[in-house]
Amino acid sequence: MKYSALSLAVAAISFGTVATESDIETITIEHKQAFRGDVPTRDLPQSITTIGENLVTNNAITTFQDALDFSASISRKNNSGGLWDSYSMRGLSGNENMPSGYLINGFSGGRGFSGPRDMSNVEYIEVLKGPGSALYGRSEPGGTINIITKKPQFVTQGQIKAELGSEDFKRIQGDYTAGLSDDLAVRLNGAWQDSDSFRDYVSHNKIVFTPSLYYRLNDKTSLTYEFEYVDQSQLFDRGIVVLNDDIETVPASRYLGNPHDDPTQVYSRAHQLNLNYDFDNEWSLLSGVNYRQSTLNGFSSDAELSPSRQSLYEDGETLTRQHRHRDYYSDDLSVRFEFSGNVDIAGMTHHILMGVDGYDYELRTGLSRYRGGNGTYTLNIFKPDYTGDIPDVGLLYENNEQQDAYGIYFQDQVDVTSKLRVLLGARYDQIKQDILETVSGVQSNSDENRLSPRLGVVYQFTNQINVYASYSEGFLPLSGTDFQGNPFGFEESDSFEFGAKFDFDNVKGTLAIFDANKDNILVADPINVGFSAPLGEANSRGVEVDVTGYLGESTEYSLSYAYMDVKTSNDTVNADWGVALPKGSPLVNVPKNNLSVALNQQLRLLGEVVSVGGHYQYVSSRLGDAADLSFRLPSYQLVGLFAQWQVNDKTQLSANIDNLFDESYIASSYNELWAYPGAPTQFKLGLTYDF
Numbered sequence: 241m242k243y244s245a246l247s248l249a250v251a252a253i254s255f256g257t258v259a260t261e262s263d264i265e266t267i268t269i270e271h272k273q274a275f276r277g278d279v280p281t282r283d284l285p286q287s288i289t290t291i292g293e294n295l296v297t298n299n300a301i302t303t304f305q306d307a308l309d310f311s312a313s314i315s316r317k318n319n320s321g322g323l324w325d326s327y328s329m330r331g332l333s334g335n336e337n338m339p340s341g342y343l344i345n346g347f348s349g350g351r352g353f354s355g356p357r358d359m360s361n362v363e364y365i366e367v368l369k370g371p372g373s374a375l376y377g378r379s380e381p382g383g384t385i386n387i388i389t390k391k392p393q394f395v396t397q398g399q400i401k402a403e404l405g406s407e408d409f410k411r412i413q414g415d416y417t418a419g420l421s422d423d424l425a426v427r428l429n430g431a432w433q434d435s436d437s438f439r440d441y442v443s444h445n446k447i448v449f450t451p452s453l454y455y456r457l458n459d460k461t462s463l464t465y466e467f468e469y470v471d472q473s474q475l476f477d478r479g480i481v482v483l484n485d486d487i488e489t490v491p492a493s494r495y496l497g498n499p500h501d502d503p504t505q506v507y508s509r510a511h512q513l514n515l516n517y518d519f520d521n522e523w524s525l526l527s528g529v530n531y532r533q534s535t536l537n538g539f540s541s542d543a544e545l546s547p548s549r550q551s552l553y554e555d556g557e558t559l560t561r562q563h564r565h566r567d568y569y570s571d572d573l574s575v576r577f578e579f580s581g582n583v584d585i586a587g588m589t590h591h592i593l594m595g596v597d598g599y600d601y602e603l604r605t606g607l608s609r610y611r612g613g614n615g616t617y618t619l620n621i622f623k624p625d626y627t628g629d630i631p632d633v634g635l636l637y638e639n640n641e642q643q644d645a646y647g648i649y650f651q652d653q654v655d656v657t658s659k660l661r662v663l664l665g666a667r668y669d670q671i672k673q674d675i676l677e678t679v680s681g682v683q684s685n686s687d688e689n690r691l692s693p694r695l696g697v698v699y700q701f702t703n704q705i706n707v708y709a710s711y712s713e714g715f716l717p718l719s720g721t722d723f724q725g726n727p728f729g730f731e732e733s734d735s736f737e738f739g740a741k742f743d744f745d746n747v748k749g750t751l752a753i754f755d756a757n758k759d760n761i762l763v764a765d766p767i768n769v770g771f772s773a774p775l776g777e778a779n780s781r782g783v784e785v786d787v788t789g790y791l792g793e794s795t796e797y798s799l800s801y802a803y804m805d806v807k808t809s810n811d812t813v814n815a816d817w818g819v820a821l822p823k824g825s826p827l828v829n830v831p832k833n834n835l836s837v838a839l840n841q842q843l844r845l846l847g848e849v850v851s852v853g854g855h856y857q858y859v860s861s862r863l864g865d866a867a868d869l870s871f872r873l874p875s876y877q878l879v880g881l882f883a884q885w886q887v888n889d890k891t892q893l894s895a896n897i898d899n900l901f902d903e904s905y906i907a908s909s910y911n912e913l914w915a916y917p918g919a920p921t922q923f924k925l926g927l928t929y930d931f
Contacts, residue, residue, distance in 0.1 A: 276593075277653075283661060283706065299880060303356050313834075315830050323353075323504055345512060354510075354532070360415070361389050361448075362387055365386070367385060368385070369784070372384060399414070400929050406924070407922070410434050449469040466510075473504065476540030477497060478497065480916075482906070487905070535569050545913055558621075560614060569602075569603070592650075604638065637678075663694070671686075711734070777809035779807060779809045782804040802834045807827065808823055827863065828863045834859055850884065
């Protein structure tokens with residue numbers, strides 16, 4: 241059954257209208273953030289939105305990827321068997337065969353193979369959209385995600401939460417912080433999760449532990465140290481097949497891999513140390529070091545994508561598969577020194593931000609496989625029999641990559657008048673990249689440098705409305721090699737944004753219009769399966785609206801909408817594929833329309849506070865295969881509900897329902913034979929105790 245967007249949005253709002261005094265707290269962040277300086281978000285020529293802790297908690301979100309669904313500018317991409325987070329911003333993304341890049345407290349956190357990120361130690365998520373490469377460096381023109389973690393506090397407090405849900409979902413999450421002395425504070429976060437899933441044979445097991453320390457050396461200087469331990473495992477899961485555009489060709493639960501493959505193991509260890517020094521004259525120094533080591537290792541049985549080798553196209557029921565083994569490793573060391581403050585020159589205030597950063601990044605990606613022809617290593621998609629011999633694998637490729645880079649950035653935002661602000665910025669990057677592909681013996685070396693400018697202007701139209709415009713150029717080094725062992729090189733990009741920020745008594749938000757271009761985009765190579773190939777150039781244009789506010793005194797809401805027209809900017813013909821992709825072709829997994837709405841209504845029941853609410857998401861149809869313009873994923877609508885009962889000062893009961901109307905949909909796709917289905921209706925109960 242289908243429902244209109246309007247009718248579902250109205251249904252989600254109709255929880256009740258009993259007015260109560262708002263209990264919503266405002267979190268004050270005392271720790272300085274990188275790349276921000278002393279300029280308030282409202283005065284920056286850039287669209288920045290926040291996915292806050294309340295929104296995450298209300299909707300029982302436990303994974304980073306699920307939290308990103310509340311920003312309409314972000315679209316899900318191929319998740320590589322469910323083993324990492326992958327998304328595009330404003331329709332533009334990096335290498336399909338690598339996790340998406342994001343920041344953790346301003347440092348790279350997405351490089352490497354740390355698995356789907358848990359939300360247990362996340363304070364909030366910043367969605368930094370559009371032009372910003374002149375500061376962040378080596379980023380996508382669509383924007384950057386910055387995760388802000390929970391920091392130690394001197395007040396003693398803690399929380400433990402236990403959850404049970406559909407598919408034998410079990411989770412315990414804890415958080416504790418306290419001052420150990422007048423100058424030393426500690427915080428302990430962690431989560432244990434064990435669950436099956438709506439996918440047959442696929443279970444999820446993980447342990448996450450993230451302790452941190454804060455040490456105040458003196459009134460001007462502080463140190464913050466954070467450690468991250470991640471241990472995850474699950475079967476590698478490519479999803480289902482979609483024949484003749486029927487997303488119900490097989491049940492969404494049908495596992496088409498081999499349950500006798502051992503679960504893929506993901507391990508990650510990370511250390512982050514930040515030093516903050518405040519000078520007497522309102523200037524500050526923020527420096528830090530970040531080190532992360534991660535591995536991903538395991539077998540999988542994946543549908544063969546080459547039509548000439550695929551039996552399914554002959555009889556409609558026999559799926560030819562490959563047997564694969566992945567051995568991935570990464571070692572990432574980053575450092576940064578940033579100096580910021582303001583100075584008055586010629587009657588104008590200059591907000592200065594300058595810094596230097598660098599990294600040493602080692603990456604190994606080894607893929608072994610067995611690739612038979614028609615009739616070998618097969619599975620009947622309607623009557624699967626998982627018995628039989630599992631073929632041995634041989635090494636397909638092994639890339640050993642080393643990246644060494646440093647960058648210098650400078651930005652000056654000038655208060656020209658009380659209403660007009662002008663931003664001038666630039667970043668210089670030097671990157672050395674060495675790749676040895678051991679099977680072909682091809683070794684490549686590159687040494688690139690780029691200057692990325694950034695320009696912006698902000699005008700205070702009224703006390704409540706700022707209008708702005710911004711332009712930036714950027715580039716991104718691409719890891720890995722193609723089928724011939726040749727490196728992919730670098731993406732080049734430019735981005736323009738025009739918008740308005742408004743802040744009234746009961747509503748605030750941003751309206752943005754954007755236009756971004758980039759070239760050397762990578763997509764999956766469906767003939768040489770396991771490899772990527774460059775697509776060429778692409779353009780992304782669109783409009784975004786992000787609004788938060790209150791309906792009366794007790795109803796909080798957020799709305800995020802994006803219209804994205806993302807398409808290729810040149811004609812391309814790939815000799816290996818034999819497929820012509822004309823100029824103006826859409827990019828894979830990018831909807832033209834994406835809408836997310838969330839509501840939270842507080843009321844009183846028997847003298848206790850009760851919160852009820854929900855969320856609604858609409859995603860329009862999308863291209864499902866970069867090399868097959870006829871394969872499209874249908875649109876879908878999701879509705880979720882929640883209720884929270886404050887039993888007493890310390891105890892809270894919660895209940896959540898996701899996909900209330902049991903919508904059948906494809907969340908993301910690589911190919912019609914690698915289409916990942918969305919979950920059916922899911923239930924979850926939680927008990928939270930604060931101390």
